[in-house]
Amino acid sequence: MEHAPDDPHPDAPTQPEPYLASPELARAVNLALHLGRPLLLEGEAGCGKTRLAYAVAYELGLPLYRWDVRSTSKAQDGLYNYDALRRLHDAQMQRFLGEREQAASPSNDPGDPRNYVQLGPLGRAFALCESPAVVLIDEIDKADIDFPNDLLTVLDEPWAFTIQESGEQVQAEPACHPLVVITSNKEKGNLPAPFLRRCIYHFIKFPEAQLKRIVESHFARRALAMPAATDLAIRRFLALRQGERLHKKPGTSEFLDWLEALAHFTSPVTKLTTDGPLPYPELLIKLRADWYTVVEQR
Structure with a gap:
């Protein structure tokens, strides 16, 4: 996997990835692309689960958005973050400085909640109109047990979510549904059955022959x-x-x-x-x- 297209997306990896995928792994990637299902990868640490996402994104010239899961991660973190504290600060500054000075910086207008929304890795992929994206959700089993099932609400039709603070709906174009690559080390046991049913699963064996x-x-x-x-x-x-x-x-x-x-x-x-x-x-x-x-x- 080392042949990038002539016109890659600006957010695509720029360095080639010396990744040798087995025929079975390549088939799993193609199935995930065709069926629009998340690709769940398990295997020993260091076997190439994470690097696969980089290799696919580089070869196809697609943007790559990485989400490193932590024990405190929530499903919404991958969609968007809303900075309520900064909005409160800007509102107080507006009252202090007056509307004339504040108008010089419309991005700091506390009257518009959209100025305080930052899309996460999944949110950025959903908002793309020009191409699909590769989203890497790394080490999903570090999060709470409800985390995987919460993802199912967005990783399925209609591939959309609502930003509650602004009322906006972000919906992925039918031709731009992201390829979601999820890695797991089974740190907390098996993932929930509903989540497993939704995914395409592949176990990456240690590549002795390769x-x-x-x-x-x-x-x-x-x-x-x-x-x-x-x-x-x-x-x-x-x-x-x-x-x-x-x-x-x-x-x-x-x-x-x-x-x-x-x-x-x-x-x-x-x-x-x-x-x-x-x-x-x-x-x-x-x-x-x-x-x-x-x-x-x-």
């Missing part, structure tokens, strides 16, 4: 020379994932960082060998129990 192609694409994009010991590094890395009882297996992103360290910082003392200690284990091991198993016991 690992060398991913490495080649990553190093070519950054104009870096691949380490001579790439094949050995792949074998050692896969053996670590498959042979050790790790609480957290390292993912693709950790492997790429590790390989880059091998390419640029390896000395005779830290040279990668067939059965010796793993150089730079801090790039692969992220839990104390795993560190004890892999590093200290050897």
Whole structure:
């Protein structure tokens, strides 16, 4: 996925994404585009769930709007935010300065609530008239249990929502319904059944068979020379994932960082060998129990 159109949207990613999607994942994306359903992605941390949205947006030249979900997030946050405090401030300033000075800045007119509405990632995508957008809702399971079901009220016909403070309705054009990519790490268990029924689901497996192609694409994009010991590094890395009882297996992103360290910082003392200690284990091991198993016991 590295072929942007000639005239991408101004909000489209500008950097190519060296993403190698499996045929099954590409099919899931196409189904989501055609059916207008959210695409729910699960998989190990670092397997490429988040980067898929960037790759699709870059390849299609579509705007990308990212929404990082937090424990305090509400569904409305993705639609719009209303700044009531700033409106109150401007109203007080208007009374203090007088209407003449205030009229010089119509955007601060407290009489018009539209001046205090800021669209969120979903709201911006709905308001687009010229093209669809890709909306990334990252780590949806961090939010409250009601959050996913609240999204269903807008991610379906008529693809519209109302800004309560101004009475405006924002409705997506039929040809511009966004592609909504949702990632989940199952931090709080399974998502609600009604939400799951609405989504197209895909589990991204760790790309063992594609690992060398991913490495080649990553190093070519950054104009870096691949380490001579790439094949050995792949074998050692896969053996670590498959042979050790790790609480957290390292993912693709950790492997790429590790390989880059091998390419640029390896000395005779830290040279990668067939059965010796793993150089730079801090790039692969992220839990104390795993560190004890892999590093200290050897």
